[in-house]
Amino acid sequence: IMQERAFADPKLEILWNSAVEEINGADRLESVTLKDTVTGETRNLDATGLFIAIGHDPRSELLPGQVDLDENGYVVASHPSTGTNLPGVFAAGDLVDHHYRQAITAAGTGCAAALDAERYLAELDHVAQTPQEAQDRADAEMVTEAVQTAGA
DSSP states (O other): OHHHHHHHOTTOOOOTTEEEEEEEOSSSOOEEEEEETTTOOEEEEEOSOOOOOOOOOOOOTTOTTTSOBOTTSOBOOOTTSOBOSSTTOBOOGGGTOSSOOOHHHHHHHHHHHHHHHHHHHHHTTOSOSSHHHHHHHHHHHHHHHHHHHHHO
16 A cells, blocks of 8 residues: 555655665755665765665564464564464564564564563573572582582
């Protein structure tokens, strides 16, 4: 739908095969230098605002058969959590966001996924509460291993 609107808008010029090489201006944006990715030619385009969109397809190529995906390739998460059908696997950002597709919402769901993962690991008793507890646990495991080795 958005693509159809863009093509129909006479005020928009679609610049295919273009990459932003430079953002130009002294105190504010004045122009951008674009490089044609096919010919290698560059050109300046006057601009007072810039929003770069690189696509909305989730990069889930490695996930089919691992976690559940919807018909568009997005990871199915158990909202409001970020959990997937695979215990201990959490999804965030562009892999789950059908609607907003913004860096700030990706960062927010990334934070939520980290918290969900931390909670999951704590429930499995795999995470010490402090760095000192982690060190104590590692030391205890080394002592146990040394005793077992000495007794063998």
